[in-house]
Amino acid sequence: MKNIVFISGSPKINEKSVSEFLIQMAKRHMETEDAHKTFIDVRQSISKRKTLDDFEALSQADAVIIAFPLYVFCLPGILMRFLEDYYQFFTEKGKVNSPAKVYAIVNCGFPEPEINREAVRVIRSFCRHINADFRFGVLIGGGGMILGAKDAPFMKKTLGKLDNAFSAIAKDLQNKDKAGTDEIYIRMNFPKRLYFFMGNRGWFSAARKNGLKKKDLYRKPYLLHE
Structure with a gap:
């Protein structure tokens, strides 16, 4: 059985977040009988003081999929704190289940998905520190449009690209090849x-x-x- 942990790094409190929407899309591609899925909302984890339970789930993960919005060209502060605290937990624990495969799904308000590169580099660096296997990122430009316009005809092509990206994650989870994989860039089909x-x-x-x-x-x- 594979333990897959989904992490939403959105700081939003009472609003629907693009990160959670993307995670739900990704989960649909991983509905297999041998997969146990855990969802972690970083804000809820910290505010409800359940980080230790969530860190324990992370330490047992075979795969981790982190979705978050770009904030000031990097990770939201609340997600940075969560990952830093997990690193402390990791160093004190001394051992985890196995080197997990890690994937990052990053959306930004700019139309150019390349702007998310630096944030993906931060996740890649974090993975090196916890001996995880960072596989690749899905970098999304204009992500703020997804929730409000997901039913519009012009979004059909973009949603199809997202489905293909999440299918690639699902396929990579089953692949034992250690070779690196290129990032996936997704642009909105909308005039700049x-x-x-x-x-x-x-x-x-x-x-x-x-x-x-x-x-x-x-x-x-x-x-x-x-």
């Missing part, structure tokens, strides 16, 4: 100029809800004045 236009409208709307004006978004309070 229109994407930025709609994104800016979203920021303006959020500013109004928080009592700000459009011009407040362009302020630079970090500049020093003579």
Whole structure:
């Protein structure tokens, strides 16, 4: 039996997250009788003080699939804390079940999936420190559109690419070949100029809800004045 641990690294509290949606998509490709699946929500794990139980599950994993949004070109702080605490647990435990295969699913608000590369490098480095086998990442550009537009016709092609990527993970889980695998890059099938236009409208709307004006978004309070 393979123990597969899915980790959602989204910091969101009361909102649906793209990370959890992607994990649910990935799980559908791993519905086999010999697989035992565990889901870890990092925010819930920390806030409900159940990290030790989750760390124990991680230490017994044959495969770990981590999904998270890009925050300031890297991992969300809450996920960094979780992984750092697991590393401490790992060093104190001294032994885990076996070198787990690890996969990263990263989505960012930029249309270019390549921007996620640095975050994948962090996960790769983390794997070296815990003697895990990092396999590859699925890097998604424009991921913020997935939840709101998943039923739109133009998303059909993108969702098909995601399904193919998760099928590749499922296939790699069964493969005993240790050779490295290339990252998978997924772009939204959507005009870039229109994407930025709609994104800016979203920021303006959020500013109004928080009592700000459009011009407040362009302020630079970090500049020093003579």
